[in-house]
Amino acid sequence: MNDNISNKAAIVGLGATEFSKNSGRTELRLAMEATLAALEDAGIDPSEVDGFSSYSVDKVPEYEIARLLGCKEVKFFSQIPHGGGAACAPIMHAAMAVATGVAKTVVVYRAMNERSWYRFGTGSYGFADTPIFENVNYGWYMPHGFHTPAAWVGMFAQRYMHTYVATSEDFGRVAVAVRDFAATNPNAFFYEKPITLEDHQNSRWICEPLHLLDCCQESDGAVALVITSADRAKDLKQKPVMIKAGSQGIADGQQIMTSYYREDITGLPEMGVVARELYRQSGLTPDDIQTAVIYDHFTPFVLPQLEEFGFAKRGEAKDFIRAGHHARGGRLPINTHGGQLGEAYIHGMNGVAEGVRQVRGSSVNQVDDVENVLVTAGTGVPTSGLILSAS
Amino acid sequence: MADYEWLSEVRSMVGREYGRIYAWDEVNPAMVRQWCEVMGVDNPLYTDPDYAATTEFGEIVAPPAMLQAWCLEGLHMNNYPPGSTDENPYEVLGLIEAQGYPAVVAVNSELTFDRYVRMGEKLYYTTLIKEVSEEKTTALGTGFFVTQVMSFFSEKPEGDEKVGELLFRVIKFKPAQQPKPVEKSESAVPKIKRPRPGISDDTRFFWEGCEAGELRIQHCKSCNRLQHPPAPVCSHCQSFELDYQISKGKGELYSFVVMHYPEVPPFEYPNPIGLIQLDEGVRIPAGLTGINPADLEIGQRVEVEFQTFDDELTLPLFRPASA
Numbered sequence: 266m267n268d269n270i271s272n273k274a275a276i277v278g279l280g281a282t283e284f285s286k287n288s289g290r291t292e293l294r295l296a297m298e299a300t301l302a303a304l305e306d307a308g309i310d311p312s313e314v315d316g317f318s319s320y321s322v323d324k325v326p327e328y329e330i331a332r333l334l335g336c337k338e339v340k341f342f343s344q345i346p347h348g349g350g351a352a353c354a355p356i357m358h359a360a361m362a363v364a365t366g367v368a369k370t371v372v373v374y375r376a377m378n379e380r381s382w383y384r385f386g387t388g389s390y391g392f393a394d395t396p397i398f399e400n401v402n403y404g405w406y407m408p409h410g411f412h413t414p415a416a417w418v419g420m421f422a423q424r425y426m427h428t429y430v431a432t433s434e435d436f437g438r439v440a441v442a443v444r445d446f447a448a449t450n451p452n453a454f455f456y457e458k459p460i461t462l463e464d465h466q467n468s469r470w471i472c473e474p475l476h477l478l479d480c481c482q483e484s485d486g487a488v489a490l491v492i493t494s495a496d497r498a499k500d501l502k503q504k505p506v507m508i509k510a511g512s513q514g515i516a517d518g519q520q521i522m523t524s525y526y527r528e529d530i531t532g533l534p535e536m537g538v539v540a541r542e543l544y545r546q547s548g549l550t551p552d553d554i555q556t557a558v559i560y561d562h563f564t565p566f567v568l569p570q571l572e573e574f575g576f577a578k579r580g581e582a583k584d585f586i587r588a589g590h591h592a593r594g595g596r597l598p599i600n601t602h603g604g605q606l607g608e609a610y611i612h613g614m615n616g617v618a619e620g621v622r623q624v625r626g627s628s629v630n631q632v633d634d635v636e637n638v639l640v641t642a643g644t645g646v647p648t649s650g651l652i653l654s655a656s
Numbered sequence: 657m658a659d660y661e662w663l664s665e666v667r668s669m670v671g672r673e674y675g676r677i678y679a680w681d682e683v684n685p686a687m688v689r690q691w692c693e694v695m696g697v698d699n700p701l702y703t704d705p706d707y708a709a710t711t712e713f714g715e716i717v718a719p720p721a722m723l724q725a726w727c728l729e730g731l732h733m734n735n736y737p738p739g740s741t742d743e744n745p746y747e748v749l750g751l752i753e754a755q756g757y758p759a760v761v762a763v764n765s766e767l768t769f770d771r772y773v774r775m776g777e778k779l780y781y782t783t784l785i786k787e788v789s790e791e792k793t794t795a796l797g798t799g800f801f802v803t804q805v806m807s808f809f810s811e812k813p814e815g816d817e818k819v820g821e822l823l824f825r826v827i828k829f830k831p832a833q834q835p836k837p838v839e840k841s842e843s844a845v846p847k848i849k850r851p852r853p854g855i856s857d858d859t860r861f862f863w864e865g866c867e868a869g870e871l872r873i874q875h876c877k878s879c880n881r882l883q884h885p886p887a888p889v890c891s892h893c894q895s896f897e898l899d900y901q902i903s904k905g906k907g908e909l910y911s912f913v914v915m916h917y918p919e920v921p922p923f924e925y926p927n928p929i930g931l932i933q934l935d936e937g938v939r940i941p942a943g944l945t946g947i948n949p950a951d952l953e954i955g956q957r958v959e960v961e962f963q964t965f966d967d968e969l970t971l972p973l974f975r976p977a978s979a
Contacts, residue, residue, distance in 0.1 A: 388918060394853060411941060
């Protein structure tokens with residue numbers, strides 16, 4: 266199989282800061298702390314790094330990290346657009362760079378003081394009335410006050426509920442299961458704070474049909490990974506986590522959070538693109554996946570993701586969830602770190618980190634006999650996904 | 657209302673005078689000029705020596721309203737010139753605060769001028785605690801009005817001369833359970849407008865249509881399909897040959913949300929937003945009007961209603977269709 270990147274590169278280092286509501290230090294410092302921790306974890310000297318990849322909204326430039334690491338020859342760097350939708354893509358880009366010999370040691374990083382410096386849910390993003398594309402595009406929404414990610418997702422969710430007779434409780438069951446994992450993860454913001462379905466139903470409306478407990482947190486923090494070739498990985502400190510498959514996805518009628526003009530808005534066809542490509546590269550099927558990190562910025566989009574990846578038939582994710590297959594002890598426990606609902610919102614990179622831990626066997630909520638982990642990135646936007654494997 | 661016991665200590669401070677706080681600098685033309693520039697004062701009596709020479713003063717004088725400015729500490733808090741008192745004229749507020757009245761709002765600031773102040777004069781002021789009121793309840797909360805009088809003097813060899821006075825009154829209070837927003841007059845506060853859309857050469861016809869009361873939908877002259885939002889080419893056949901048709905403005909609610917949080921001005925909440933499937937076949941997102949959000953239902957018939965906001969932005973909203 267030479268026509269893909271499967272098993273040519275591995276994640277060999279993992280580092281992170283603590284996750285908080287106010288890190289109290291610069292994003293650059295967070296990036297350096299996570300990067301140095303990841304290199305230490307890998308047993309690789311900082312000066313060996315010759316590639317970087319991150320994704321947009323991250324304000325820390327790779328050249329500054331390179332300078333501070335003492336890198337002298339950096340041959341590959343990329344920053345992938347569309348925020349959380351890109352969360353898995355830097356690992357894919359790094360694997361491509363390593364697989365083709367362009368780079369040998371790539372650092373993937375994410376460092377943001379999202380909660381203390383930005384806040385994505387304010388409804389105010391600085392769009393103006395000049396004719397650049399973004400202003401024109403968001404001009405269909407902003408003048409109506411239709412201006413938060415929760416609202417944009419809610420529009421899809423309402424139609425999904427209507428079409429498949431899913432309910433707010435189904436979304437709630439996602440939140441309850443994920444918070445259950447967070448409750449046993451000391452690194453989670455909601456450690457020892459599980460919720461009940463009743464808590465979910467009683468939580469206030471953010472934007473009908475979304476309750477507060479359907480929405481992820483806002484967080485400060487950083488995560489970094491080190492990727493190198495499968496060959497080199499064999500001789501390093503950690504058990505290699507093979508990059509089995511990686512893909513990005515844009516599908517028909519794609520927009521950023523507002524792909525409302527497609528014939529059907531109950532699916533996530535861009536995630537369908539990712540799913541087909543991941544299965545093609547890896548040769549795996551849904552039955553080969555033991556646990557998954559399903560991007561959970563807002564609970565409603567977890568359901569169509571399960572459908573796009575074939576864990577449930579179209580419109581039947583609610584039955585999968587009602588049966589508890591996504592929860593602790595279920596057929597496909599998802600977001601065992603507590604997800605972005607429960608651990609932290611590090612724009613999906615903390616989910617990739619959990620995928621690494623599940624393959625290594627070091628998760629605090631370790632699933633038995635993990636061979637392959639699916640990780641997905643942000644939904645409603647151009648997206649990405651990974652399969653990480655033990656071999 | 658009977659006084660609290662602790663108030664006797666507070667009341668004993670009424671009538672107390674606190675020592676001098678000096679000005680850092682003599683009254684000087686540079687600070688006068690800067691103050692006038694910042695405040696937008698253009699009276700040449702304060703800045704133009706030639707003009708001032710023709711007045712009864714014979715030279716420039718300081719603007720009376722600048723009186724308090726001469727004796728301020730400057731950039732760093734409590735950094736008063738040498739010789740100034742170490743006493744704290746605000747200690748009475750600390751005593752009240754300690755009894756559970758944390759908030760403070762200035763309610764009166766009344767300046768009285770005895771005469772103009774001239775260049776080269778060296779000023780100082782003293783502070784008198786003039787009054788502490790009974791406990792009062794206002795819209796802000798419950799607390800005490802505290803009145804201080806600052807008397808400003810000019811140092812003179814023949815005996816210091818009073819030049820003006822500042823009566824300063826604050827209310828030190830416990831905020832009411834649900835503080836009402838302070839009423840602000842329309843003129844004082846710029847009205848927050850709805851965000852304006854970015855309008856490009858590809859989309860201008862749509863917005864001009866709104867102003868004309870027409871819901872214009874882009875039409876491909878090559879493949880005869882409609883598309884929304886408008887674009888420079890047809891997304892079906894990539895033709896640049898585009899014009900528009902005028903929608904009848906009727907359709908059904910394809911999906912909707914009701915926005916509650918965060919409440920962002922100038923929008924009213926809850927704010928219902930619909931995704932409308934027009935009868936012509938395309939979808940358009942828009943605010944919903946004339947309906948109780950609880951009554952919204954996918955599939956219900958709606959029709960367009962153009963509304964103009966801020967006298968400058970006309971938007972297509974949708975309301976329940978008339979029978």
